[in-house]
Amino acid sequence: MAVTPGKQSGRKKKRDPEGRMRLVEHLVEFRNRLFKSAIGIVIGMVAGYFLTDPVLDLIRQPIEILEATREGRVSINFSNVTTGFDLRMQIALTLGIVISSPVWLYQTWMFLMPGLKKGERRYIVGFLGSAIPLFLGGVVLGFMLMPRMVQVMAMFVPEQDTVFYDAKTYYTFVLTLCLAVGVAFVVPVILVMLNFAGVLSGKAILSGWRWAILISALFGAISTPAADVLSMVLLMLPMIALYFIATGIALLHDKRQAKRDAKLRENLLPSTELSEEN
16 A cells, blocks of 8 residues: 555654664754753853852962962952953853753763663663762862962962952863863763773773873873973873773773673573574
8 A cells, every 4th residue: 555645754764773873863963962961051050150159259269378478469350341240150151061060961971872772771870970970070179279270370470579360361260170170080981881882892992091191191281380290290190090990990891791792602502503403
């Protein structure tokens, strides 16, 4: 019986059984995940706006400490009329990204792994359960390193001279540092989850250890002032440690998976031989 165009157009397109998607479908999926992440960030931004005052006080503390220990004056300078408003919106956006981290991390994972089977959905719980604490831990580490960076850079200014920090530049440096370290701490979790999903092997992850160390060193050097070598090392070492922990977990998972596959083949072999004899 012929199918009318109306009925044909009403049918849903069958998804690939292996979860593969065409390029157009990938672009649509990216748009949808990005839109959902943006909604989460906006909602978090609204909530974060009411926290801008305590965040401003926290970020201002290193400047207050410098002013108390130096002969010259140290202060934050709001050079433009709109700087105060722009700065609060920037802090609110940063807080929105932090608050909505469960939302956009979930959307990121679902975009990377759109073809998860029902039994593999548990990986989502493992990813979020490890990625969210590591992201927040990276944000906290970046914030803890920030006062030392400010102090080291102020050492190059003569004691009797006045130091004026541009408000937007100073706060942008702090907020960018915290977010960058947070995102960097999530990368090893993504490697582990890709290994569990069968996309990357543990040996493939281990083979890139030189690149991992180089990238960690470059990230630490770019994120910290050139004169503050200690902060660079303190930022680089946790990243390298997380990478090798992720590699160890991936190798252990591959070893267990190989044993399970070998046992499955042993169980299937007798039944196959028996069917051939019959």
